[in-house]
Amino acid sequence: xxxxxxxxxxxxxLPFLTVGTIRLLKARLQNRLxxxxxxxxxxxxxLLGKEEVVSNDASWLFRxxxxxxxxxxxxxxxxxxxxxxxxxxxxxxLFLAIYLLALLRFFSILQALDAGSPFGGxxxxxxxxxxxxxxxxVVLSLAAVAxxxxxxxxxxxxxxxxxxxxxxxxxxxxxxxxxFLASLAELSRMPVDDPTTHLELTMVHExxxxxxxxxxxxxxxxxxxxxxxxxxxxxxxxxxxxxxxVIHPQTSTLAIISLLVIFAMILITALVETVVVKLRxxxxxxxxxxxxxxxxxxxxxxxxGRMT
Amino acid sequence: MTLFSFSEAVALLAAILSVLMVGSGNLRxxxxxxxxxxxxxxxxxxxxxxxxxESHLLLIALAMVVIKALWxxxxxxxxxxxxxxxxxxxTVLAIPIAMHTGIVLMGISYLLAGRLPLPVxxxxxxxxxxASISLLFTGALFMLTRKTxxxxxxxxxTMENGIFLFALTMARGMPxxxxxxxxxxxxxxxxxxxxxxxxxxxxFEHIDVTRLTDLRE
Numbered sequence: 237x238x239x240x241x242x243x244x245x246x247x248x249x250l251p252f253l254t255v256g257t258i259r260l261l262k263a264r265l266q267n268r269l270x271x272x273x274x275x276x277x278x279x280x281x282x283l284l285g286k287e288e289v290v291s292n293d294a295s296w297l298f299r300x301x302x303x304x305x306x307x308x309x310x311x312x313x314x315x316x317x318x319x320x321x322x323x324x325x326x327x328x329x330l331f332l333a334i335y336l337l338a339l340l341r342f343f344s345i346l347q348a349l350d351a352g353s354p355f356g357g358x359x360x361x362x363x364x365x366x367x368x369x370x371x372x373x374v375v376l377s378l379a380a381v382a383x384x385x386x387x388x389x390x391x392x393x394x395x396x397x398x399x400x401x402x403x404x405x406x407x408x409x410x411x412x413x414x415x416f417l418a419s420l421a422e423l424s425r426m427p428v429d430d431p432t433t434h435l436e437l438t439m440v441h442e443x444x445x446x447x448x449x450x451x452x453x454x455x456x457x458x459x460x461x462x463x464x465x466x467x468x469x470x471x472x473x474x475x476x477x478x479x480x481x482v483i484h485p486q487t488s489t490l491a492i493i494s495l496l497v498i499f500a501m502i503l504i505t506a507l508v509e510t511v512v513v514k515l516r517x518x519x520x521x522x523x524x525x526x527x528x529x530x531x532x533x534x535x536x537x538x539x540x541g542r543m544t
Numbered sequence: 545m546t547l548f549s550f551s552e553a554v555a556l557l558a559a560i561l562s563v564l565m566v567g568s569g570n571l572r573x574x575x576x577x578x579x580x581x582x583x584x585x586x587x588x589x590x591x592x593x594x595x596x597x598e599s600h601l602l603l604i605a606l607a608m609v610v611i612k613a614l615w616x617x618x619x620x621x622x623x624x625x626x627x628x629x630x631x632x633x634x635t636v637l638a639i640p641i642a643m644h645t646g647i648v649l650m651g652i653s654y655l656l657a658g659r660l661p662l663p664v665x666x667x668x669x670x671x672x673x674x675a676s677i678s679l680l681f682t683g684a685l686f687m688l689t690r691k692t693x694x695x696x697x698x699x700x701x702t703m704e705n706g707i708f709l710f711a712l713t714m715a716r717g718m719p720x721x722x723x724x725x726x727x728x729x730x731x732x733x734x735x736x737x738x739x740x741x742x743x744x745x746x747x748f749e750h751i752d753v754t755r756l757t758d759l760r761e
Contacts, residue, residue, distance in 0.1 A: 402549045402671060406556055482550070525640030526567055532647045533560060540654050 239323045242491070246319055251461035252276035254468070254502060261506035276461065280454050288450030293352035301347035302448065302455040308340045309462040317394035318469025320476065320490040328390040330382050334375055340463070341367045344444060347456075351447035359443030362517070366421060366428065366440060369524040373418040376531035377411035381474070383538035394473055396480055396490070403541035405481040407534050412474030414530035416501065417523075419467035423460070426509040427523050465498065472497035551591035552671030555709060558584035559675035562682045562702050563650060567643035569632050571624055571694055575617040578698050581679075582613040585705055588672065589712055600720040601712075607727055608708075616701065616734050620694055623738045627745040632692045635754055642689040646682050653677035663714055672713040679706030693741040693751040697734060704730060 255276045263270025272278075290298060315328045315336075345363055348356035384407050385393040421428045424441035431441065445456050476493055485493065515523055558581045565577035586608040593601035624630060637645065657673035683703030687696050708726070711718050718726075745751050 402552055405553050410560070522567075522640055525643055526564065529563065529567060529643050529647060532644065533563075533650070536647060536651050536654075540651075 239321050242321055243319065243323055247313060250498070251458065251465045252280065254465045254498065255461045257499070257502050258506055258509075261503060262509055265506055265510040276457070280458060283454035283457070284451050286450040288452055290449075290452075291351045291353065291447055294350050294447070298347055298350045298447075299452060301343045301350070302452045302459075304343045305340060305347070305459040306455045306462075308336055308343065309459040309466070312336050312340070313462050313466050315390060316466055316470055317390050317473055318466045320396075320473065320487075320494040324391040330378055330388040330390055330393070333390060334378065337374065338367070338371070340459075344456075347448075348444035353447050355443045355446050359440055359446070362440045363424075363444060366424075366520070369521060370418045370422045370527065373414050373524065373527040373531040374422070376528070376535045377414040377418075377474075380407050380531070380534035380538040381411050383535075384541055394477070396477075401481070401541075403537055405478050406537040407541065408474050408478035408481070410530045410537065411534040412471050412478060414527050414534060415467070415471035415474060416504075417527035417530065419464075419471060420505070420508070421520070421524055421527065423464050423467060425505055427512055427515050428520050430514045431509075468498050468501045469494065472501060547591060548595055549671075551588050551595065552669070554584050554591065555588045555672035555675040555713075558582075558588070558705070558709070559650060559678040559682070562679055562686075562705075563643060563646040565698075565702070566646045566682060566686050566689070567640060569634055569639050571630055571632055571692065572621060574632075574695065574698055575621055575624075578702065579613045579617040581702070582616075582705055583609060585709055586613060588709065589717070592712060592716070596716055598716065600723075601717050603720065604717065604723045604727075607724070611727055611731055612701070612705075616730070619734060619738060620697065623741055624694060627742060627751060629692055629694070629745070629751055632690050632695050634689055635691050637689045639689075642685060646678075646685055649681035649685060650674070650678040653681055660714075663716070669713045672709060676706045676709035676713060679703070679709060682706075691752050691754055693737070693744060693753055696753060697737045697741070701730065701734070 253273070253276075256271070256273045259275070260270045260273050312333065315325060316333055317328075341363065345360045348360040348363070350356075381393050382388045384404055387393060420426065424431060424439075429440040429442075441460070445453065448456050472494060475497055476490065479493075561577050561581040561584065565574050565581065568574055568577070586605040589601050589605035589608065593599060593605065634642065654670070654674045656677055657670050660673060662669065680703050683699045683701070683706060685699075686702060687699035690696065690699065704726075708723075717723065741751055744756075748756075
């Protein structure tokens with residue numbers, strides 16, 4: 237019961253808190269004062285109260301996609317093990333999660349195309365390219381974890397029950413690194429896309445949501461924040477499992493560590509967005525190659541572990 | 545998890561870092577990855593010193609950190625500053641493909657490591673044997689797929705790291721005098737290679753080793 241309560245609170249508070257923390261830390265690192273920590277919450281409620289402007293060319297899909305995206309993101313947050321105290325559901329399958337991720341991207345691309353603005357089209361085509369590049373990394377690293385767990389049930393894969401060996405340490409840490417690198421690209425964070433720019437020609441995510449306004453934009457931003465915290469949490473859980481090969485903390489300590497790991501990733505993201513410049517679009521595959529390398533290492537390690 | 549399997553994991557980390565080194569065309573990033581990988585190998589040597597109770601390994605680990613992980617990258621990056629070459633466009637294979645080839649080679653070295661005889665009365669050393677053979681392959685791959693003279697030096701040093709790790713795994717390290725001799729050789733080799741790189745840059749105005757077959761400039 238406490239699990240459910242804690243998880244519900246985390247699900248409500250963490251997504252916008254993560255976005256707010258990234259913005260605040262980034263501002264402080266760049267010697268700016270920055271917005272208040274709770275600014276994403278204020279924005280959300282402000283946007284809900286605003287009037288919505290929809291393009292004349294948009295069909296019913298435009299508003300449907302925003303709602304569908306939020307539902308999918310919530311569903312993903314319920315089945316992906318992104319916190320150690322997440323209660324277990326019945327249908328936590330790995331492949332369901334992967335296809336839900338793909339469906340989420342599909343609906344955001346559809347929404348961008350439906351409004352009929354050229355920027356939406358730009359953003360959608362870039363997002364499609366990016367997801368094509370990133371997907372192997374996500375799928376391979378999760379599949380590697382499934383191989384060492386001998387199950388595709390996410391609850392079994394991310395349970396702290398099995399004995400952990402050297403192979404497991406290698407697989408977990410490389411899979412975690414792959415997921416983190418891939419999530420930076422997938423969530424349109426810094427080395428691939430600049431989330432703060434106002435030049436629509438260079439953007440991926442911001443160009444896709446440029447036609448959304450009012451409550452529609454609020455839903456889109458909530459879905460994005462959920463995706464962000466879930467992907468960071470998932471990568472963080474992989475690192476915690478790698479840590480679990482060395483030390484065996486209590487359940488309550490694990491819960492605190494999983495929150496701390498998400499904060500560490502926020503810190504890394506803020507640092508990266510302060511010191512790194514955005515990659516030219518043609519050089520993005522070179523960055524994604526690193527994520528795929530880590531995923532391939534994880535997959536190789538998992539197969540070697542099965543062979544011996 | 546014991547101290548021994550921790551040292552195996554660190555050895556694998558060194559191999560992974562050198563595979564990541566192949567993925568960047570930026571020469572400074574290459575040097576950084578080389579330094580980290582060497583420091584990881586020195587850590588393995590230090591841990592083995594504790595496990596096997598052989599104090600001379602500790603001395604070698606310290607010398608490795610000072611000479612190979614700190615001095616060599618510093619010296620080579622100073623050379624880079626003097627010849628003003630910071631990027632290697634690569635040759636034969638595209639850089640990301642070369643990195644993925646490195647992983648395939650790592651898999652092959654795992655298969656090879658399984659066929660090698662284990663050291664007598666030893667613990668299972670598959671991890672560090674895989675890492676050492678993979679370092680050898682990665683160094684060779686790096687030398688084959690790069691153009692600049694500095695990259696050739698870094699690739700050569702990576703191979704040397706692999707040989708050191710192999711000796712450490714299979715024979716519990718060489719005698720102190722041999723290891724010190726090797727370190728001295730590396731020191732001199734890097735100095736000479738740095739000077740020659742500088743000379744090549746001065747006389748040919750490039751350090752592209754694929755064009756050194758031209759007799760006239």
